[in-house]
Amino acid sequence: MVTQVASPLRSYTDGRATVEAAGATVRELLADLDRRHPGIRFRMIDEQDRIRPHIRLFVGTAPVLDLDRRVAPGERLHLICALSGG
Amino acid sequence: MLRAMKHTIWIGTRKGLFALRSDARRRTWRLAGPQFFGHIVHHVVQDPRDPKTVLVAAKTGHLGPTVFRSSNRGRTWKEASQPPAFRRAQPDETPKAVDIVFWLSAGHAGERGTWYAGSSPAGLFRSEDAGDTWAPVAGFNDHPMLNVWVQGPGTPIGQLLHSVRIDPRDARHLYLGVSSGGVFESTDGGADWRPLNSGCAADFLPDPEQAYGHDPHCVEVHPARPDRLYQQNHCGIYRLDRPGERWLRIGTSMPRRIGDVGFPIVLHPTDPDRAWVFPMDGTSVWPRTSIGGKPAVYHTSNAGKSWRRLDRGLPRSQGWFTVLRQAMCADDREDRLGLYFGTTGGEVWASTDEGGSWRCLASHLPEIFSVTHAR
Numbered sequence A: 001m002v003t004q005v006a007s008p009l010r011s012y013t014d015g016r017a018t019v020e021a022a023g024a025t026v027r028e029l030l031a032d033l034d035r036r037h038p039g040i041r042f043r044m045i046d047e048q049d050r051i052r053p054h055i056r057l058f059v060g061t062a063p064v065l066d067l068d069r070r071v072a073p074g075e076r077l078h079l080i081c082a083l084s085g086g
Numbered sequence B: 001m002l003r004a005m006k007h008t009i010w011i012g013t014r015k016g017l018f019a020l021r022s023d024a025r026r027r028t029w030r031l032a033g034p035q036f037f038g039h040i041v042h043h044v045v046q047d048p049r050d051p052k053t054v055l056v057a058a059k060t061g062h063l064g065p066t067v068f069r070s071s072n073r074g075r076t077w078k079e080a081s082q083p084p085a086f087r088r089a090q091p092d093e094t095p096k097a098v099d100i101v102f103w104l105s106a107g108h109a110g111e112r113g114t115w116y117a118g119s120s121p122a123g124l125f126r127s128e129d130a131g132d133t134w135a136p137v138a139g140f141n142d143h144p145m146l147n148v149w150v151q152g153p154g155t156p157i158g159q160l161l162h163s164v165r166i167d168p169r170d171a172r173h174l175y176l177g178v179s180s181g182g183v184f185e186s187t188d189g190g191a192d193w194r195p196l197n198s199g200c201a202a203d204f205l206p207d208p209e210q211a212y213g214h215d216p217h218c219v220e221v222h223p224a225r226p227d228r229l230y231q232q233n234h235c236g237i238y239r240l241d242r243p244g245e246r247w248l249r250i251g252t253s254m255p256r257r258i259g260d261v262g263f264p265i266v267l268h269p270t271d272p273d274r275a276w277v278f279p280m281d282g283t284s285v286w287p288r289t290s291i292g293g294k295p296a297v298y299h300t301s302n303a304g305k306s307w308r309r310l311d312r313g314l315p316r317s318q319g320w321f322t323v324l325r326q327a328m329c330a331d332d333r334e335d336r337l338g339l340y341f342g343t344t345g346g347e348v349w350a351s352t353d354e355g356g357s358w359r360c361l362a363s364h365l366p367e368i369f370s371v372t373h374a375r
Helices: A026-036 A040-044
Strands: A002-005 A019-020 A057-060 A076-082 B006-012 B016-022 B029-035 B040-046 B053-060 B066-070 B100-106 B115-120 B124-129 B161-166 B174-178 B182-186 B216-221 B228-233 B235-239 B261-269 B275-279 B297-300 B309-311 B328-330 B339-342 B348-351 B360-361 B369-372
Touching: A002 B066, A040 B309, B006 B029, B006 B040, B006 B053, B006 B348, B016 B228, B016 B360, B029 B360, B040 B100, B053 B100, B066 B100, B100 B161, B124 B161, B124 B182, B161 B216, B174 B228, B182 B216, B228 B261, B261 B328, B275 B328
Parallel strands: A002 A076, B040 B369, B216 B261, B328 B369
Antiparallel strands: A002 A019, A057 A076, B006 B016, B006 B369, B016 B029, B040 B053, B053 B066, B100 B115, B115 B124, B115 B161, B161 B174, B174 B182, B216 B228, B228 B235, B261 B275, B275 B297, B297 B309, B328 B339, B339 B348, B348 B360
């Protein structure tokens, strides 16, 4: 599955804006992403398994509220950094 | 040998990491950086046991907190493979997540590779592999009294755990400070803790003799006399001589119009009677800037019995400096000690005559959180 990576996270993906990851749920996708790009998951998901406040995940155009949300083949996961300024 | 080596002043800012590097004479300084451009860098610490190792506590506006490590004096960096994080909460517990890695301390000289980190919300973490992986210190983070000792939001960036100090004689003897909590001591390597705040004022608490809830800004253990501690508190400057248990307010000998409120306190590396503070205005709505717009460092050479103003070279007016708790340091030149501070307005000032005179080394930097010395 193609994963779209926001710019603050591209230091983990060698600068690439899209990377591949495999998994049937968002949780599995993030685990696979972390195997391929170590450290990326913890910058988005905290130690209590919660999406960090300024991170937004989307499958297609649907926001991810539950990491166990299933993803269908062909769907795209978006890792977005929400507004956080100053 | 030491005198011939160059100096580095690491500068952690809201927008990245900078470094001022000088020759051994500290006359010419060159500014380098930024590294980690855009990252919020709260603390930068060189390992005194292994000077090639430097650790950085950082986060960004979006991303979670982490620690970066260098093993070549900051030329290149690697991220910790397991940054500081609380343990997973049980179903009946309130979950906590590290929002900021705020403080870094190298461990005891006899425990090479150990480090401590303090966080917001208040948490203590330990690494045994030079900062690559971190584990929560359960003795503090899960202490049954913690939610009693530390209450309220603390600072605008949360309850901060800072000033982790290790007794150079005993790796198991630890001190730390927590905003809206106080100073705490452990004598068993962090397995258990107790408050150590007797004698400290807490004007915002109803009980003047309350054992906890205080707001230490910076706590130092003197390296040459580790039974002597100094503290810059929200409510004054203090000294504690162990085995005593009650802090003595030495800030009462500061001029009344100046007061004894501030963030940092810096100690002479070998003389336990000498310390420097940077007072700030704590009146009315707590402006937290230089009093009257006239920045000054104050120095004691007699353990706080008296203080002397040091302001030559600093602005005479309209100098509204705020110097945060990690943003002032000394170097290691014992003959003519260097002192350095960074302001939230992005200036770095230095003295190479123990505060007798000051000059500005850098301007127009982002808000400065951390100023530390390295060789």
